[in-house]
Amino acid sequence: MKRIFLSVACLALVLGSCQNNANEIKPDQEEIAVDMSDFYVYTAEETTKSGHIHGPQCGSMKVLNRQLKENPSLENRMFNVEKHTRKLIAAKSTNATSKGKPGGGGTPAPTPYQGSITIPVIINILEDANHPVTQAHINSQIAILNEDYNDMNPGTGGVPNEFNNAVADVDITFVVAAINRKASTKTSWGTNDAMKHSNLGGIDATDPANNLNFWICEIGGGILGYAQFPGGELDTDGVVIGSDYFGENPAGGQYGHGRTATHEVGHWLNLRHIWGDGGCRQDDFVADTPSSDRANYGCPSYPTVHCKTNDMTMNYMDYVDDNCMYMFTNGQNDRMRAIFSTGGARESFVN
Ligand SMILES: [Zn+2]
Secondary structure, three states, X not given: OOOOOEEEEEOOOOOOOOOOOOOOOOOOOEEEEEOOOOOOOOOOOOOOOOOOOOOOOEOHHHHHHHHHHHOOOHHHHHHHHHHHHHHHHHHHHHHHHOOOOOOOOOOOOOOOOOOOEEEEEEEEEXXXXXXXXXXXXXXXXXXXXXXXXXXXXHHHHHOOHHHHOOEOOOOEEEEEEEEEEEEOOOOOOOOOOHHHOHHHOOOOOOOXXXXXXXXXXXXXXXXXXXXXXXXXXXXXXXXXXXXHHOOEOHHHHHHOEOHHHHHHHHHXXXXXXXXXXXXXXXXXXXXXXXXXXXXXXXXXXXXXXXXXXXXXOOEOOOOOOHHHOOEOEHHHHHXXXXXXOOOOOOHHHOO
């Protein structure tokens, strides 16, 4: 949704007539101002208006609400992550016009990270004999992530013409760094992050500043998975996936094709749900995704109209069946890449 307002504010040069002040602001230095007025972190527990009896498949926003209550500084940290992201994305447009061109004057401002990104992945499995996670599940899950984050999902051919130009090759590769297994008799871990702590029966995160930690366990409550957004505490950073929804697994039914992980890693990379977890005016902070006021389920026929525009139901950040989601947009790609730039919440992954 196009809500990003950007302006370039030239800072005034205020100097005494004859003084050579070391802190002087040069006339060509600029600060990119971004509008943060639409930023939100708290959401209603249940925001979908679809009328479906589905619960929230993804627990990320519920978990975020809990973490915000437990940790008052989190909201401010997420605000700063967002502001940094918006500045870099705004700079990309500004550099593309006049200021970044050779001879255009001024130094190009930092933009979202360029180039390929490789993410080492730690797979932490809380083993439940009734819901085994095999090496084949792991291999297929990594293959699906690498397809989806490199624009190689075979379903992408079905993208409607109006969204064709928005399809992004995110160019992120996921590589397994370690697999940790721990037997457990717990059949419902919930969403309180217990699986991330060895003293609560879980497995501690491995070097989360440099690895994406997955926890695979029975979550319960109809939740397929949940992720922690950038800006959160390091010891709980990562993604949780229900055992049956990890990789290619017939036990997962329409969610047994590995796209819960694609969706949750999107949150871990700072993407919001495509409908913005609210009404038509509540944004997902991405310029090239249409406005919507609800999640879509199943395998919607095109067009599906909400908020007077066609929903991008095939986006990984909606709630549709695994085989019916097959794209990220260029705007989402910029947003994900901003956190890897200097000063970004996940810059340690590329440095
Ligand atoms: Zn989600």
